[in-house]
Amino acid sequence: MKPLSIHFISIGGSVMHNLAIALHQQGHHITGSDDEIYEPSRTHLETYNLLPAQTGWHPEVIHAGLDAVILGMHARADNPELQKARDLNLPVYSYPEFVYEQSQHKQRVVVAGSHGKTTITSMILHVLKHHGRNFDYLVGAQIEGFDTMVKLTTEAPVIVIEGDEYGTSPLDPQPKFLHYHPHIALISGIAWDHVNLYPTYEQYVRQFELLADGMGKSSTLIFDDTDDMLDVVALKEREDVTRQPYDVHSYRIENGKTVLLTKDQGEVPVLVFGEHNMKNISGALAVCDHLGITEEMFYEAIQSFKGASKRLEKVIDTDSKIIFRDFAHAPSKVEATTAAVKAQYPKHRLVACVELHTFSSLNKTFLGQYRDKLDQADVAAVFYSPHTLEVKHLAPIAPAEIVTAFDRPDLQVFTESAALEQFLKSQQNGQPTVFLLMSSGTFGGMSTHGL
Structure with a gap:
C-alpha cells in the first residue's frame, strides 16, 4: 500500500496523538499541529519524532500534496489550517470518519x-x-x-x-x-x-x-x-x-x-x-x-485482566491503607464505583472523594443528579476548582450548594488541593481504611502517592 501523507490539526488530543502514532507505525508520513500539548501526549509524540516543532496554527504546513487532514475536537471551526485545507479542497476527516x-x-x-x-x-x-x-x-x-x-x-x-x-x-x-x-x-x-x-x-x-x-x-x-x-x-x-x-x-x-x-x-x-x-x-x-x-x-x-488505567486502579495497598483512583465523575459511575469498593471491603472504613471537573458536573442544573450517590461511603468529600468554573464560563458554585445537591449534610467540600490533601491525611487514624479518589482530572495536581 502506498504511504499516505496525513496532517493532524490538534494532534495533542488523547486519541488523536495515538492515531497519529499508529499511522506512523504503518509507514505513513505524519505531521501535526496544536496550540497546547500536555503530558502524556507530549512525551509520546516526542518518542516517535512527531511532536510539532512549535505550538500554534501554521497554514503554511497545509499543502496540495496532503492525502488527508484529520481534524480534532479541540480545534475551532475557524482554525486557519482548516481554512487552508478547505481552500485547497483537501479531504478533511474527523478521526471517527x-x-x-x-x-x-x-x-x-x-x-x-x-x-x-x-x-x-x-x-x-x-x-x-x-x-x-x-x-x-x-x-x-x-x-x-x-x-x-x-x-x-x-x-x-x-x-x-x-x-x-x-x-x-x-x-x-x-x-x-x-x-x-x-x-x-x-x-x-x-x-x-x-x-x-x-x-x-x-x-x-x-x-x-x-x-x-x-x-x-x-x-x-x-x-x-x-x-x-x-x-x-x-x-x-x-x-x-x-x-x-x-x-x-x-x-x-x-x-x-x-x-x-x-x-x-x-x-x-x-x-x-x-x-x-x-x-x-x-x-x-x-x-x-x-x-x-x-x-x-x-x-x-x-483471569489476568487487571483493568484499564484509572479504572479502580489500586495505587497503594498496605495493612492499614488502600488507595484506589478511578475515572468516575458522572453520577452513575460515582454511585457504582463507591458501592463496588464498599462491597469488596466491608470491614474497612471507606473515604470517598469525587472531583467535579467536567462541564456537566459543574453545571448547576445537573448537580442534583448526584443526590445520594456517595451514600455508601463512611466519609464523603467533594473537590472542585473555582478556576475551572471560570475557564468553562460557568456560574460560581458555593460549597453549600454542593452539600444540598448530594443531600449529605456531613459532606466535606474543598476548593484547594492542599486542604483536601490535609483532610485525607487526617483520616488515616490506624483503622483499616480504603480511600477512593474519583476524577477525570487531577484534584488540582494533588499526588496520591503523598497520602
Whole structure:
C-alpha cells in the first residue's frame, strides 16, 4: 500500500496523538499541529519524532500534496489550517470518519454507553490478545500490554472501537459512534451526561437510539438488560437486527477476592471487582462469543485482566491503607464505583472523594443528579476548582450548594488541593481504611502517592 501523507490539526488530543502514532507505525508520513500539548501526549509524540516543532496554527504546513487532514475536537471551526485545507479542497476527516474510512472491509465492533465502555472494550482486547488474534482497536485509556490506544492496519479482519457519544469535531456535533456503522454494537447503559451538547435527558437518550437505528442487516445489538432506558432503546423492532441482552455475571466475594461462578468452568478468580464489573464481564463475554472465542477461552483469559488505567486502579495497598483512583465523575459511575469498593471491603472504613471537573458536573442544573450517590461511603468529600468554573464560563458554585445537591449534610467540600490533601491525611487514624479518589482530572495536581 502506498504511504499516505496525513496532517493532524490538534494532534495533542488523547486519541488523536495515538492515531497519529499508529499511522506512523504503518509507514505513513505524519505531521501535526496544536496550540497546547500536555503530558502524556507530549512525551509520546516526542518518542516517535512527531511532536510539532512549535505550538500554534501554521497554514503554511497545509499543502496540495496532503492525502488527508484529520481534524480534532479541540480545534475551532475557524482554525486557519482548516481554512487552508478547505481552500485547497483537501479531504478533511474527523478521526471517527477516518477510522471508518480505513476499516470498511473489517468486521466492526463498537462498545458504547454512559459507563463501562472503556473497561468492556479493554476486556475484549485483552481476551483477543491472550489468544493471539489479529485485530485493530481504538480505546479511550491506556491498557497494560498495549503500547498505544489505537491500532489501524490493512491486515486485521476485525476492529474493536470504544464508541464515544461526545461530539465528533468542531464541524460535526453528532456523537462519534454514529460514524462507525457497527456489525456488532454493545450499549452498556444510559445515564444523562454531556449537558453542554445534550441539554435534556431525552436528547441524550436519542443518540443511542440513533446508533441502534443505524445498524445494518444481520447486525447484533448487545445491551444491559438491567438498564430500564436500554429496554426502551434496544427492544424497538429493527429489521434483521439480532438483540442480545446480558445481566450481572454470577459471582461471590471471599476474603476480599472476587470469583466468577460458571456453569462449566467452575469458579474463576478475577482481579476486577464490583457489580458493575460483573456486568462488564458479561457484556465482553457476549461480544467475544461473536468473535469466535469460546467460554472456556474467555474465562482462561479474563483471569489476568487487571483493568484499564484509572479504572479502580489500586495505587497503594498496605495493612492499614488502600488507595484506589478511578475515572468516575458522572453520577452513575460515582454511585457504582463507591458501592463496588464498599462491597469488596466491608470491614474497612471507606473515604470517598469525587472531583467535579467536567462541564456537566459543574453545571448547576445537573448537580442534583448526584443526590445520594456517595451514600455508601463512611466519609464523603467533594473537590472542585473555582478556576475551572471560570475557564468553562460557568456560574460560581458555593460549597453549600454542593452539600444540598448530594443531600449529605456531613459532606466535606474543598476548593484547594492542599486542604483536601490535609483532610485525607487526617483520616488515616490506624483503622483499616480504603480511600477512593474519583476524577477525570487531577484534584488540582494533588499526588496520591503523598497520602
